[in-house]
Amino acid sequence: MVKMKDxxxxxxxxxxxxxxxxxxxxxxADKAQRIKQAIELxxxxxxxxxxxxxxGSTKLIGVIVPxxxxxxxxxxxxxxxxxxxxxxxxxxxxxxxxxxDRELEYLDLFQNxxxxxxxxVATMITDEHRRAIDSCRVPIVLIGQHVEGAACVYHxxxxxxxxxxxxxxxxxxxxxxxxxxxxxxxxxxxxxxRGFEAGLRAAGNPxxxxxxxxxSFTLDSGYGAxxxxxxAAPDVSFIACATDTMAAGALRAIDEVRGVGExxxxxxxxxxxxxxxxxxxxxxxxHYGYLTSGVEATNMLINTLDGVEGESGLKTLxxxxxxxxx
Amino acid sequence: MVKMKDxxxxxxxxxxxxxxxxxxxxxxADKAQRIKQAIELxxxxxxxxxxxxxxGSTKLIGVIVPxxxxxxxxxxxxxxxxxxxxxxxxxxxxxxxxxxDRELEYLDLFQNxxxxxxxxVATMITDEHRRAIDSCRVPIVLIGQHVEGAACVYHxxxxxxxxxxxxxxxxxxxxxxxxxxxxxxxxxxxxxxRGFEAGLRAAGNPxxxxxxxxxSFTLDSGYGAxxxxxxAAPDVSFIACATDTMAAGALRAIDEVRGVGExxxxxxxxxxxxxxxxxxxxxxxxHYGYLTSGVEATNMLINTLDGVEGESGLKTLxxxxxxxxx
DNA sequence: TATTATGGTGAAAGCGATTTCAATGACAGG
DNA sequence: CCTGTCATTGAAATCGCTTTCACCATAATA
Numbered sequence: 001m002v003k004m005k006d007x008x009x010x011x012x013x014x015x016x017x018x019x020x021x022x023x024x025x026x027x028x029a030d031k032a033q034r035i036k037q038a039i040e041l042x043x044x045x046x047x048x049x050x051x052x053x054x055x056g057s058t059k060l061i062g063v064i065v066p067x068x069x070x071x072x073x074x075x076x077x078x079x080x081x082x083x084x085x086x087x088x089x090x091x092x093x094x095x096x097x098x099x100x101d102r103e104l105e106y107l108d109l110f111q112n113x114x115x116x117x118x119x120x121v122a123t124m125i126t127d128e129h130r131r132a133i134d135s136c137r138v139p140i141v142l143i144g145q146h147v148e149g150a151a152c153v154y155h156x157x158x159x160x161x162x163x164x165x166x167x168x169x170x171x172x173x174x175x176x177x178x179x180x181x182x183x184x185x186x187x188x189x190x191x192x193x194r195g196f197e198a199g200l201r202a203a204g205n206p207x208x209x210x211x212x213x214x215x216s217f218t219l220d221s222g223y224g225a226x227x228x229x230x231x232a233a234p235d236v237s238f239i240a241c242a243t244d245t246m247a248a249g250a251l252r253a254i255d256e257v258r259g260v261g262e263x264x265x266x267x268x269x270x271x272x273x274x275x276x277x278x279x280x281x282x283x284x285x286x287h288y289g290y291l292t293s294g295v296e297a298t299n300m301l302i303n304t305l306d307g308v309e310g311e312s313g314l315k316t317l318x319x320x321x322x323x324x325x326x
Numbered sequence: 327m328v329k330m331k332d333x334x335x336x337x338x339x340x341x342x343x344x345x346x347x348x349x350x351x352x353x354x355a356d357k358a359q360r361i362k363q364a365i366e367l368x369x370x371x372x373x374x375x376x377x378x379x380x381x382g383s384t385k386l387i388g389v390i391v392p393x394x395x396x397x398x399x400x401x402x403x404x405x406x407x408x409x410x411x412x413x414x415x416x417x418x419x420x421x422x423x424x425x426x427d428r429e430l431e432y433l434d435l436f437q438n439x440x441x442x443x444x445x446x447v448a449t450m451i452t453d454e455h456r457r458a459i460d461s462c463r464v465p466i467v468l469i470g471q472h473v474e475g476a477a478c479v480y481h482x483x484x485x486x487x488x489x490x491x492x493x494x495x496x497x498x499x500x501x502x503x504x505x506x507x508x509x510x511x512x513x514x515x516x517x518x519x520r521g522f523e524a525g526l527r528a529a530g531n532p533x534x535x536x537x538x539x540x541x542s543f544t545l546d547s548g549y550g551a552x553x554x555x556x557x558a559a560p561d562v563s564f565i566a567c568a569t570d571t572m573a574a575g576a577l578r579a580i581d582e583v584r585g586v587g588e589x590x591x592x593x594x595x596x597x598x599x600x601x602x603x604x605x606x607x608x609x610x611x612x613h614y615g616y617l618t619s620g621v622e623a624t625n626m627l628i629n630t631l632d633g634v635e636g637e638s639g640l641k642t643l644x645x646x647x648x649x650x651x652x
Numbered sequence: 653t654a655t656t657a658t659g660g661t662g663a664a665a666g667c668g669a670t671t672t673c674a675a676t677g678a679c680a681g682g
Numbered sequence: 683c684c685t686g687t688c689a690t691t692g693a694a695a696t697c698g699c700t701t702t703c704a705c706c707a708t709a710a711t712a
Contacts, residue, residue, distance in 0.1 A: 003698055014662040019700055026660050045438040049378040050698035053667050058375065060418075068407065069400035078395045081421040090439065092386075093419040095407040112371040113416065219604050245601075252604040275571075275601035278545050278578040329668055340692040345670055352690050376668030379697050 002042045011038035022046060052114060061089050061301065062110035064103055065121040068095045070217075070245070072271050072290050076121055076143060079294020087302050089116070098217070100124045100184075104132055111137045117301045119143060119294075122152075124184040139304045139314060141297045145187050151314035153297040157191035158198075160270075160286045160321040165199025165207075165240070167326040168268060168284060174237030176200065177211035179225045179250060181242045188217075192242045192270060211236060215246045222249025226267075230257045237266065244269035244276050244285055251280065272324050282325040293319055328368045337364035348372060378440060387415050387627065388436035390429055391447040394421045396543075396571070397599050398616050402447055402469060405620020413628050415442070424543070426450045426510075430458050437463045443627045445469060445620075448478075450510040465630045465640060467623045471513050477640035479623040483517035484524075486612045486647040487596075491525025491533075491566070493652040494594060494610060500563030502526065503537035505551045505576060507568045514543075518568045518596060537562060541572045548575025552593075556583045563592065570595035570602050570611055577606065598650050608651040619645055 008015040011034040021027050021035045038044075052058045063080055065073050077093070084091050092115055096102035100123070110118055117138050122129075122145040133140060133150050142152035168176065178196060183189040197207045213229055215221035225246070226239055230253060239254070241247040247269030254266055268284035269276065276283060296317055304313035334341040337360040347353050347361045364370075378384045389406055391399050403419070410417050418441055422428035426449070436444055443464050448455075448471040459466060459476050468478035494502070504522060509515040523533045539555055541547035551572070552565055556579060565580070567573040573595030580592055594610035595602065602609060622643055630639035 001698095005698080015699080016662055016664095016701080017660085020661090023700080025701090026658095028660060031660085047379070047698050048439045049375060049382075049384065050667090051700075052375040053373070053379045053669085054698080054700045056375075056667080063419075067404075068394070069397065069404045071395065071397075074395035074400045077419075078393075078421060078423075081394065081419065082423075085420075090435075091419045093389075093403075093407065093417045094411075095404060097404075097408075109416075113374045219600055223604070248601050248604045252607075255607070273601065274545055275574050275599065276605070278549070278574045279602070279605040281578075281581070327668095330670095331668080341669080342671080342692055342694095343690085346691090349670080351671095354690065357690090373668050376697090377670075379699085380668080380670045382697080 001047075002044045004044070004046065007035065007038045007042055007044045010042065011035045057116050058114040059089050060092050060115045061298070062092045062094065062106070062115035062118045063121070064094045064096060064106050064110075064118065066096055066098050066103075066123045067217075068093070071273050071275075072288070073121060075290035076294040079291035079296075080119055080298045081294075082291075083295050083298035083302065087298075087306070089302065098123070100126065100129070104128060107132045107136065117141075117305055119297055119301060122147075123188070124182075125186060126184070139301055141301045141314065143293050143297045145185075146316070146318075151300060151316065153293045153300065153317045153319065154187065155288050155293070155319050155321050157187045157270075158195035160288075160323075161192040161195025162199040162202070163323055164268060164270075164284065164286055164326065165196040166203045167199075167323060168238070168240065169200045169203030169205040171326065172205075172238040175211060175233065175235055176205070176207060176238045176240060177213070177229050177233065177236045178207055179213045179215045179222055179229070179239060179241045179246055181215055181217055181246075188242055188270070196240060215242070215249075217243060217245060219245050219249040219252075222246025223253050224249070226250035226253035227257070230254065238268070239266065240268045242270055244271040244273035244283075247283060247285070248273070248276055251276075251283075268326075277324075284326045285324045287322040287324050289319055327373075328370045330370070330372065333361065333364045333368055333370045336368065337361045383442050384440040385415050386418050386441045387624070388418045388420065388432070388441035388444045389447070390420045390422060390432050390436075390444065392422055392424050392429075392449045393543075394419070397601075398597050398614070399447060401616035402620040405617040405622075406445055406624045407620075408617075409621050409624035409628065413624075413632070415628065424449070426452065426455070430454060433458045433462065443467075443631050445623055445627060448473075449514070450508075451512060452510070465627055467627045467640065469619050469623045471511075472642070472644075477626060477642065479619045479626065479643045479645065480513065481614050481619070481645050481647050483513045483596075484521035486614075486649075487518040487521025488525040488528070489649055490594060490596075490610060490612055490652065491522040492529045493525075493649060494564070494566065495526045495529030495531040497652065498531075498564040501537060501559065501561055502531070502533060502564045502566060503539070503555050503559065503562045504533055505539045505541045505548055505555070505565060505567045505572055507541055507543055507572075514568055514596070522566060541568070541575075543569055543571060545571050545575040545578075548572025549579050550575070552576035552579035553583070556580065564594070565592065566594045568596055570597040570599035570609075573609060573611070574599070574602055577609075603650075610652045611650045613648040613650050615645055 004015045008018045094106040118140040121143045146154045180193045181189045213225040215225045239250045247267045250267045272285045272287035330341045334344045420432040444466040448468045472480045506519045507515045526533050539551040541551045565576045573593045576593045598611045598613035629637040
C-alpha cells in the first residue's frame, strides 16, 4: 500500500506538503503539479483510518432504524443515503428490529465507535432515551418523533389523524373501529389515536372506546385485530388503522369475513403505501414525505457538522402531510 | 477522553498490559483484576480508530444494494444486519439507486475506505463488474446473481421460473403474456424469462414472443406495460411478471380495464410480497428466503474474515425456492 | 535601509492503540 | 548449582496521517 511518504518522496517534497495539497493548504503551483502527478502515478489513496485517528472525524454517520424492511423506514433510509452520498459521508446502519433497548445500545456503540453524527429513526422515547440523547457526544437528529430540546424532523400525526377522522366521520355510516399501536410510540400510537378520536368527535361521531384494538405494526397483527373486531362487534362497518400495513391486514380480514372486495372502502391507514394504493385503488390514508424527512434530517445534521454558514444547524422541523382518497 | 495510558497508570501497569488484557494475551490474574477495575472506574472504551490504524481491520462490512426501499432488498439487508450485529461487525450501507456505475464507485470507495469485507446485492454484472470483483482487495460475497469464480448466494431463478411456467401452463386457458426486466440482470431478467418460457413450452403452451414486454422493477412500469399489453392484445388472459411489484401494477391495470377483482387470478409474480399476498389472497409467485440469503452470505463472509475453523470460507451457495399459490 | 507581511516549506510531534522484543523471575529437571 | 522452559512484563516502534512551529524567501511598506 503506497503511503503519503512515498508520494512525497517521488514528488520531491515533504509529506506535510502532500497533506497540504490534499487538504487545500499553502502549496506552490509548481509543487502541487508534481504532487498531483506522483499521486496519479502511484495510485495513492489516503488512509481514512489514519486520517480519522488524527483528525477525530470519520465522515461516518450512524443511522438507527427500528426495522429496515418496512416501506416507510426504507424510504427514510433512502433519503438519508442520498444526502450522505452527496455530501461526502457514509452511512453506518443499525437495525434494532423494534427493540428499544437495542436503540440505546447502538446509541452507545456509535458514540464510542466512530461516527460524526447520528440519525435516529425513533419510535419509543423513554426517559432513558431522553437521557441518552441529551448526553450524546455527537450531534443527533431524530426522525418521526417530536422531542423537546432535541433536533427532530417529524410529521404532525395528531393534526393529520384529526383531519382524517373528521373527513371520515361524514363519509362512513355505521360504526367505526380503530386499530392502533402501542402508545409508547408517541407519534404513531398516542398522537394518531388521539387525533383520530378528536376528529371523529369534532364531526359528531365519536369513537366507541370498546372498538379500539392494539396491533404491532405488522400486517398479521392488523389481520388478527380485525378478525377479532369483526367477530366481537359484527356491526362495525369501518376500521381505521394506525398504519397502512395493518390496514392491509384488516382489509384481508374483512375480505375473508364479508367477501372479496368488500374491504376496500372499509379501512383507512397511515403512510400511503404504494402497494396498497395500487391494489385497492386507494384507501383513505395520510401521505407523508418519508424520503423528504430523511433528506431534511440529514441535511440538518451535516450542516451542523460542516458548519455551513447561514445555517443555524440543528433545529426542529415539522413536515406537512396530505390526506389521500377521502 | 480517557485513553489506554490513563487506565494503565491507574492500574499501575503498562499500556501493553492493558492491551493484552483487552485482547486476551498473557496477563496475571492479579493485574487483570486491577485493570478491570481501572477500566470500570474510568469508563474507558478503546478507540476503534486507533485500533483500526494499527491492526488494519475496522470491523466494518460494506453493503451495496441497488435500492433499499424495496421489500426484497430490505429483507436481505435485515438478514445481513442480523448476522453482522451478532458477530461484532457493523454495516456500512451504500444505496446505488439502480445505477450500476455507482456500484463500481462504491466498490472502489469501500476498498479504500475502510471495510473488512463487502456484500454486494447484485443486479447487473458487466465485465467491468467482474473485473472489479476479481481485483477486490477485501473478501466479497454476491447476493442474487451467480458469477463464476466469485463467492455468491443466489436462487435458481431459471428453475423456479420453469416450474412456475410449467404449473401455470395447465391452469390458464387463453393467452399468457410476460412482463420482464432488463436481461442485463441475469437472474431476474434473463433467467426468469427463459425459465418461464421453457416451462410453458415443456407444458405444450409456448409463450408468444409478441406478448413479452419490458418493465423496470417498479409498480408503475408493471402498470404501464400491462395497460399497453391489454390494449395491444385484448385477448391476453394472464400476465406473468418478473417481480411481484410489477405484478401489483399489472393487477391494477387489469382491474381498471376489466373491472375490480378481475386481476387477482390473472397475474403471477416473483418474490412473494407480503402486501400482495394479503391483499389478493395470493397470486402465483415464487417464494425466496430473502432474509436467509442475507444471513448466509454474511456468515460466509465473516467466516472467511474471522478464519472460522472447519469452514472453507467463501463459496457458492444456491438456496431453494417455493412455488406459491399454484 | 529597515521592517513587516505573506506565501511556502519541512521536521517533528502527536493521534491511541497493537505488537515485537528483550528481559525478568520462577520453577522443574539434571 | 546450573540450565532450560515458560509465563509475564514494559519500553519502544509502528500504523499513516495532520498540524504546529520555526524558518525562509520575497515583496511590500515605512
